[in-house]
Amino acid sequence: MDSFIQQLINGITLGGIYALIALGYTMVYGVIQLINFAHGEFFAAGGYVGVIFLSFFTGLGYMETHPIFCLTASFALAMMYCAYLAIGVEKIAYKPLRKEARLAALLSALGVSIFLSNGLMLTQGVYDKAYPSELFQGGFNFGIITIGYLQVLIVCLTGALLVALNLLVFKTKIGMAMRATAQDKTMSALVAIGSNNIISLTFAIGAGLAAAAGIMVGLYYGSVRYDMGFLPGIKAFSAAVLGGIGNITGAMLGGLIIGMVEIFGAGYISGEYKDVFAFIILIGVLYFKPTGIMGENIDDTRV
Amino acid sequence: MSAQPILELKNVHSGYGSIKALRDVSLKIYPGEVVAIIGANGAGKSTTLMTICGIVPLEKGDVFYNGVSVKNIAPEKLPPLGLCQVPEGRRIFPRLTVEENLILGAFYRNDKPEIQRDIEHVYSLFPVLGERNRQKGGTLSGGEQQMLAIGRALMTKPKVLLLDEPSLGLAPIIIHQIFDIIADINKNQGTTILLVEQNANLALQAATRGYVLETGQITLEDKASSLLHNPEIRKAYLGE
Numbered sequence: 001m002d003s004f005i006q007q008l009i010n011g012i013t014l015g016g017i018y019a020l021i022a023l024g025y026t027m028v029y030g031v032i033q034l035i036n037f038a039h040g041e042f043f044a045a046g047g048y049v050g051v052i053f054l055s056f057f058t059g060l061g062y063m064e065t066h067p068i069f070c071l072t073a074s075f076a077l078a079m080m081y082c083a084y085l086a087i088g089v090e091k092i093a094y095k096p097l098r099k100e101a102r103l104a105a106l107l108s109a110l111g112v113s114i115f116l117s118n119g120l121m122l123t124q125g126v127y128d129k130a131y132p133s134e135l136f137q138g139g140f141n142f143g144i145i146t147i148g149y150l151q152v153l154i155v156c157l158t159g160a161l162l163v164a165l166n167l168l169v170f171k172t173k174i175g176m177a178m179r180a181t182a183q184d185k186t187m188s189a190l191v192a193i194g195s196n197n198i199i200s201l202t203f204a205i206g207a208g209l210a211a212a213a214g215i216m217v218g219l220y221y222g223s224v225r226y227d228m229g230f231l232p233g234i235k236a237f238s239a240a241v242l243g244g245i246g247n248i249t250g251a252m253l254g255g256l257i258i259g260m261v262e263i264f265g266a267g268y269i270s271g272e273y274k275d276v277f278a279f280i281i282l283i284g285v286l287y288f289k290p291t292g293i294m295g296e297n298i299d300d301t302r303v
Numbered sequence: 304m305s306a307q308p309i310l311e312l313k314n315v316h317s318g319y320g321s322i323k324a325l326r327d328v329s330l331k332i333y334p335g336e337v338v339a340i341i342g343a344n345g346a347g348k349s350t351t352l353m354t355i356c357g358i359v360p361l362e363k364g365d366v367f368y369n370g371v372s373v374k375n376i377a378p379e380k381l382p383p384l385g386l387c388q389v390p391e392g393r394r395i396f397p398r399l400t401v402e403e404n405l406i407l408g409a410f411y412r413n414d415k416p417e418i419q420r421d422i423e424h425v426y427s428l429f430p431v432l433g434e435r436n437r438q439k440g441g442t443l444s445g446g447e448q449q450m451l452a453i454g455r456a457l458m459t460k461p462k463v464l465l466l467d468e469p470s471l472g473l474a475p476i477i478i479h480q481i482f483d484i485i486a487d488i489n490k491n492q493g494t495t496i497l498l499v500e501q502n503a504n505l506a507l508q509a510a511t512r513g514y515v516l517e518t519g520q521i522t523l524e525d526k527a528s529s530l531l532h533n534p535e536i537r538k539a540y541l542g543e
Contacts, residue, residue: 173406173407173410176399176403176406176407177407177410179396179398179399180396180399180407183396183397183398183399184394184396186358186390186394187390187394187396188379188407189356189358189377189378189379190356190358190378190379190382190387190388190390190394191382191387191407191408191410191455191456191458191459192379192380192381192382192383192410192411192459193379193407193410194377194379195379
């Protein structure tokens with residue numbers, strides 16, 4: 001039982017991270033029907049920007065004196081960097097192909113993924129880059145169960161980001177415009193909504209969330225690597241498909257489920273197969289219910 | 304009728320790729336008018352409106368709004384200038400609520416209290432929309448969707464309103480109601496209206512002037528009342 005609760009907490013932590021990444025896939029798909037295979041790279045880039053700034057702050061000693069400021073600044077800078085990176089990628093690699101067959105943009109996305117991942121390798125090296133190790137040692141002890149301070153931070157921050165995103169998409173005028181653009185671009189233009197701006201915004205938000213997830217993973221596992229975007233990227237994509245691609249609530253749910261399944265699978269079945277579970281789910285969903293849990297139909301929560 | 308047309312098409316050619324939908328179309332619409340374009344299915348009526356709004360690319364010729372060429376202006380920049388279209392098939396955002404659809408009509412506007420007042424005004428024109436304000440646009444009936452589409456367009460504060468087949472697929476009693484509102488918008492708000500209709504009888508009764516469009520070309524232009532009594536028109540479009 002103790003180990004079950006421990007696994008549950010670990011599952012929520014990992015699931016939240018997958019959910020953050022999955023949102024980028026699902027939002028971009030919702031608005032321009034493109035699977036952005038380069039999305040995992042934004043996650044990796046975020047992890048790197050995070051480690052660069054956190055190491056910088058640690059070197060100056062600020063991490064000791066102003067930990068909250070340093071963390072906030074690192075998250076904000078990484079999210080902004082990736083937001084602009086994504087806007088640039090969209091303008092250069094996807095926008096010119098918008099009127100072409102969908103496959104063209106998809107291939108372009110694969111190319112961007114390889115390009116960005118290799119760019120990271122060239123500029124940051126092939127080896128793991130360690131996060132400052134003294135961050136968030138320890139945790140809350142409840143007998144046999146331990147909840148790390150870091151886990152608390154990750155879960156709270158993830159929750160806050162998800163709530164903020166929901167408020168933005170479902171409660172603000174710009175969120176309405178995003179949903180309208182996803183539903184009918186021509187009509188949106190006829191009511192003065194410029195789809196280019198909305199598409200840029202969608203990429204920026206998705207990449208910003210992925211960047212935050214990148215730092216969390218860096219903090220959680222202690223290091224980042226140039227190719228770290230690949231596997232979580234595909235798992236988060238599976239999560240988005242599981243939830244129903246294009247559906248925001250679905251992506252959150254799918255992320256949590258994939259995270260849980262992975263942790264419980266690793267714990268109770270075999271750790272060797274932990275990367276397999278997400279793909280078993282992906283194949284199962286595609287086979288039995290390609291629209292995912294919340295996909296299709298007239299439904300609020302679709303973008 | 305004032306001297307300068309508020310909307311003018313000059314020798315417009317446009318189409319979808321190799322298909323030439325419009326050939327040498329010229330129109331003039333003066334402030335305060337209700338102008339109808341009538342024509343058969345596929346004559347290019349909708350293309351005319353979509354070309355004015357920049358959705359269908361203009362190949363030759365020019366479109367002037369208030370005397371200024373708008374051919375290089377992006378479609379989403381036109382509603383703030385006062386040029387708005389209710390397209391064929393209404394194109395309500397199906398997964399947004401009635402109220403959200405209306406709010407998006409005012410997307411470019413920032414005058415919150417006035418937006419709220421305009422929403423109330425739309426509800427007073429179409430009380431059924433007020434009753435269903437939290438319902439998804441996609442769940443409304445055809446007539447209600449047409450009302451919402453017109454209401455949404457009014458939220459952009461149009462000076463010129465382009466209406467594409469507002470009667471399409473609606474019951475006669477609803478059509479009547481909608482055309483009353485269109486007349487009201489023209490009279491009480493001074494909005495100029497360009498109306499495209501297959502239902503020629505209806506359109507010419509509502510309009511002051513009319514154009515006849517046949518396979519992408521204007522073949523006739525006259526006062527609406529004259530067109531209504533023109534034997535050829537009666538034969539071709541009024542089923543006599």
